[in-house]
Amino acid sequence: MGQAEWVTVPIATRDVEGPIYLSQDEWDTVEAATARIIPTDHHPGAREARVVRFIDRMLAGTQFVFPAADGIGFLKMTGREEAAWAERIEARRELYRNGMLELDELAKVDFGARFISLSDEDQDKVLEKLSGQPKPEPFTFDAPEDDGRVGAPAGNQPVSEDFLSFFPLLVLNTRQGFYGDPVYGGNENRIGWAVIGFDGPATLKSTMDGSYTTLKYMIPEAHWPYERHPEVLRYRRP
Amino acid sequence: MKIKKNPERVDVVIVGAGAGGATAAKVLTEAGLRVVGLERGPWLKPEHASGDELKYLNRNFIWQDPKLKPRTYRQNDSEEAVVTNFSATPQVVGGGTTHWGGMVPRMTASDFKLRSLHGDVPGASLVDWPINYDELEPYYTRVEWEFGTSGLAGANPWEGRRSRGYPTKPSPLSQIGRTFATAMDKLGHNSFPMPQGMVTEPYRGRQPYSENGFWQQYPDPGTGKSSVLISFIPDAICTGLYDLRSDCYVHEVLVGPDGRATGVRYEDEEGNEWVQEANAVIVCAGGIETPRLLLMSKSALFPDGLANTSGQVGKNATFHQYSFSVGLFDRDLRDPLYGWSGHYMSGCSFDFYETDESRGHILGSLIFPSNIGHPVNWSFPGRPSWGLAAKDADRKLFNHTMKIGILLHDLPVESNRVDLDPTVKDAWGLPVARITHTPHSNDFAQEKWQVKKNGEILEAAGASKIVPVNMERITGNTSHELGTARMGDDPAASVVDRWCRAHDVPNLYVFDASFFPTATGINPALTIMANAWRCADRIIQVDARGWTAD
Numbered sequence: 140m141g142q143a144e145w146v147t148v149p150i151a152t153r154d155v156e157g158p159i160y161l162s163q164d165e166w167d168t169v170e171a172a173t174a175r176i177i178p179t180d181h182h183p184g185a186r187e188a189r190v191v192r193f194i195d196r197m198l199a200g201t202q203f204v205f206p207a208a209d210g211i212g213f214l215k216m217t218g219r220e221e222a223a224w225a226e227r228i229e230a231r232r233e234l235y236r237n238g239m240l241e242l243d244e245l246a247k248v249d250f251g252a253r254f255i256s257l258s259d260e261d262q263d264k265v266l267e268k269l270s271g272q273p274k275p276e277p278f279t280f281d282a283p284e285d286d287g288r289v290g291a292p293a294g295n296q297p298v299s300e301d302f303l304s305f306f307p308l309l310v311l312n313t314r315q316g317f318y319g320d321p322v323y324g325g326n327e328n329r330i331g332w333a334v335i336g337f338d339g340p341a342t343l344k345s346t347m348d349g350s351y352t353t354l355k356y357m358i359p360e361a362h363w364p365y366e367r368h369p370e371v372l373r374y375r376r377p
Numbered sequence: 378m379k380i381k382k383n384p385e386r387v388d389v390v391i392v393g394a395g396a397g398g399a400t401a402a403k404v405l406t407e408a409g410l411r412v413v414g415l416e417r418g419p420w421l422k423p424e425h426a427s428g429d430e431l432k433y434l435n436r437n438f439i440w441q442d443p444k445l446k447p448r449t450y451r452q453n454d455s456e457e458a459v460v461t462n463f464s465a466t467p468q469v470v471g472g473g474t475t476h477w478g479g480m481v482p483r484m485t486a487s488d489f490k491l492r493s494l495h496g497d498v499p500g501a502s503l504v505d506w507p508i509n510y511d512e513l514e515p516y517y518t519r520v521e522w523e524f525g526t527s528g529l530a531g532a533n534p535w536e537g538r539r540s541r542g543y544p545t546k547p548s549p550l551s552q553i554g555r556t557f558a559t560a561m562d563k564l565g566h567n568s569f570p571m572p573q574g575m576v577t578e579p580y581r582g583r584q585p586y587s588e589n590g591f592w593q594q595y596p597d598p599g600t601g602k603s604s605v606l607i608s609f610i611p612d613a614i615c616t617g618l619y620d621l622r623s624d625c626y627v628h629e630v631l632v633g634p635d636g637r638a639t640g641v642r643y644e645d646e647e648g649n650e651w652v653q654e655a656n657a658v659i660v661c662a663g664g665i666e667t668p669r670l671l672l673m674s675k676s677a678l679f680p681d682g683l684a685n686t687s688g689q690v691g692k693n694a695t696f697h698q699y700s701f702s703v704g705l706f707d708r709d710l711r712d713p714l715y716g717w718s719g720h721y722m723s724g725c726s727f728d729f730y731e732t733d734e735s736r737g738h739i740l741g742s743l744i745f746p747s748n749i750g751h752p753v754n755w756s757f758p759g760r761p762s763w764g765l766a767a768k769d770a771d772r773k774l775f776n777h778t779m780k781i782g783i784l785l786h787d788l789p790v791e792s793n794r795v796d797l798d799p800t801v802k803d804a805w806g807l808p809v810a811r812i813t814h815t816p817h818s819n820d821f822a823q824e825k826w827q828v829k830k831n832g833e834i835l836e837a838a839g840a841s842k843i844v845p846v847n848m849e850r851i852t853g854n855t856s857h858e859l860g861t862a863r864m865g866d867d868p869a870a871s872v873v874d875r876w877c878r879a880h881d882v883p884n885l886y887v888f889d890a891s892f893f894p895t896a897t898g899i900n901p902a903l904t905i906m907a908n909a910w911r912c913a914d915r916i917i918q919v920d921a922r923g924w925t926a927d
Contacts, residue, residue, distance in 0.1 A: 278766060358549070
């Protein structure tokens with residue numbers, strides 16, 4: 140049975156609120172770490188977006204890899220593709236298991252307590268140590284170009300996370316849980332999108348039936364030569 | 378593995394159902410030939426698609442899983458190749474036209490005669506195409522109208538003569554397009570609406586794209602984006618003569634004692650092995666998988682791989698590396714760009730396409746502005762990765778970033794090639810493609826100059842910070858795979874003739890971008906389709922007359 144024939148199973152990442160794969164203790168540790176990666180300030184952060192639930196479902200097995208197109212249910216994977224994903228998830232489970240042990244180990248050595256019981260500031264110091272790099276400084280337009288923590292955007296290509304170690308994987312998964320479609324279990328009430336001003340679709344289905352469109356953010360009245368068109372010439376002039 | 382009764386012999390078997398294979402299927406079946414199509418990937422339909430960033434960009438729903446279909450890469454012969462997901466390209470019915478951004482500019486007249494224009498460039502294997510622009514022009518027009526495109530005829534001052542305009546008007550302008558057009562104008566340069574594989578008005582039963590923003594890398598659940606999946610494949614199926622079998626992986630092209638191709642051997646989804654006999658075989662598996670299949674098709678008559686007497690199969694590989702400058706705009710000074718609105722890119726320019734040796738290099742590429750991704754994968758070099766600094770950068774800049782990119786017009790170099798990896802096997806136990814590639818010095822010069830120029834355009838547009846993203850090596854990040862079975866008149870120096878028929882095997886053809894003698898600086902799909910149509914016409918008019926009835 141090929142990928143096009145995968146059936147939809149009527150399950151959702153929100154069928155239960157708490158952990159499916161992680162233990163409660165592991166859940167709490169992952170939640171605390173993600174809350175330092177995207178912290179809460181005057182806007183919600185990873186904790187409010189339920190990023191930990193996203194990560195738990197990602198680790199739970201192949202049942203939550205691919206949602207159905209309309210977001211109602213998940214595809215039942217089969218064959219070689221399913222086996223490859225099972226292997227991939229197993230590798231991530233191991234990274235998370237060992238990574239959480241390391242977090243507690245670092246916390247105990249430097250602060251004499253488990254990671255979850257540390258203050259925000261001390262948790263940051265543990266994560267900084269785990270990352271092997273200084274904690275990122277705020278972005279400024281005049282900072283030198285080689286001050287970065289991360290590289291170029293993917294540009295044109297799918298992204299592989301198969302070769303990441305624990306800390307960069309945790310950072311990427313936190314980002315995925317905060318900014319990915321809510322169907323995966325994070326981005327609760329689309330608060331991740333609200334934080335950055337992405338007016339994303341209410342449902343995946345709305346991207347299929349044409350009811351979701353970004354036209355209002357474009358200038359559809361303008362025609363070529365654009366630079367001479369009145370809609371462009373008077374665009375939001377003070 | 379069971380051997381059952383093989384399917385009936387047909388006129389033509391086509392390996393692959395992407396731009397090249399689907400065009401050939403349409404043209405041949407509409408002329409009354411019986412065709413079997415074998416596509417190794419699934420037959421996903423538009424209703425399988427939606428705007429789900431994680432599914433397409435991060436979990437690779439339509440790209441090959443590198444655990445199952447790895448490739449290996451090395452810079453040169455002295456290195457050991459390592460496993461990478463080099464040139465990920467959807468292996469599905471519809472091929473690259475499913476995920477693509479649908480950029481469909483035409484080649485310029487000069488692209489066909491680079492050897493005549495530039496002579497013998499040291500280190501490069503530069504050649505002229507055996508055909509010229511005027512020979513391809515009627516087919517460009519046919520594809521633009523049959524496939525469904527949008528654009529504005531005459532807006533590109535560098536384009537050759539065209540016999541007809543586009544069937545639908547240019548796609549709507551995005552804020553990124555506005556920013557690009559006004560900056561180009563400020564610098565005294567031309568820009569114009571990107572010719573797109575999309576319909577922008579009701580056209581032949583299709584409705585315009587919804588502008589849901591999920592365009593580049595996302596298949597369209599509607600009918601706005603043009604793909605062979607919703608155009609040429611249904612056309613071919615309507616004839617009743619196209620039997621398209623998905624999830625069928627061709628392992629070998631078979632040849633008879635007379636040196637003619639007899640068909641192919643393939644494995645279906647259940648692991649059953651079959652032989653499909655045909656009067657002719659057209660290979661359209663992509664510029665990496667096609668040479669791999671030819672090299673795997675070894676026999677007593679063709680010990681070095683099929684159609685490889687010249688030794689050129691797999692060589693002269695070019696990959697159009699995508700490089701760009703990112704512009705970061707200050708939200709206190711500039712209006713939002715809303716990069717996620719529209720269809721990834723908007724507008725383009727050919728002002729840097731033709732050679733100007735005062736730049737210190739030859740050749741050039743089209744340039745075009747685009748967004749830097751949806752929320753998960755949006756990034757720029759120097760972005761803080763975690764903590765409040767990261768959240769702040771996301772908040773301040775997500776709606777205030779864009780990039781201007783190039784498609785490297787890379788020079789063919791004979792030692793840049795695709796061959797069979799001696800040790801790494803895919804999930805079916807077959808040797809994987811190994812890519813050996815080092816860019817020519819002109820590639821680096823061209824890329825550096827243009828990325829810098831693109832930064833100047835962003836500066837003119839009012840960006841507060843410009844971050845160039847230059848290539849260190851070729852990664853295959855455009856999914857453009859070209860030149861590995863080059864077309865030419867000389868059988869000693871090329872794999873296929875001017876009709877894309879193998880010099881060595883009179884009933885074997887290559888219709889994907891493997892035939893490109895030189896890379897061009899534009900997206901190849903329109904040219905693949907136009908050329909496939911041209912060559913399929915030749916099969917109907919000449920070659921098929923010699924086939925005996927089955």
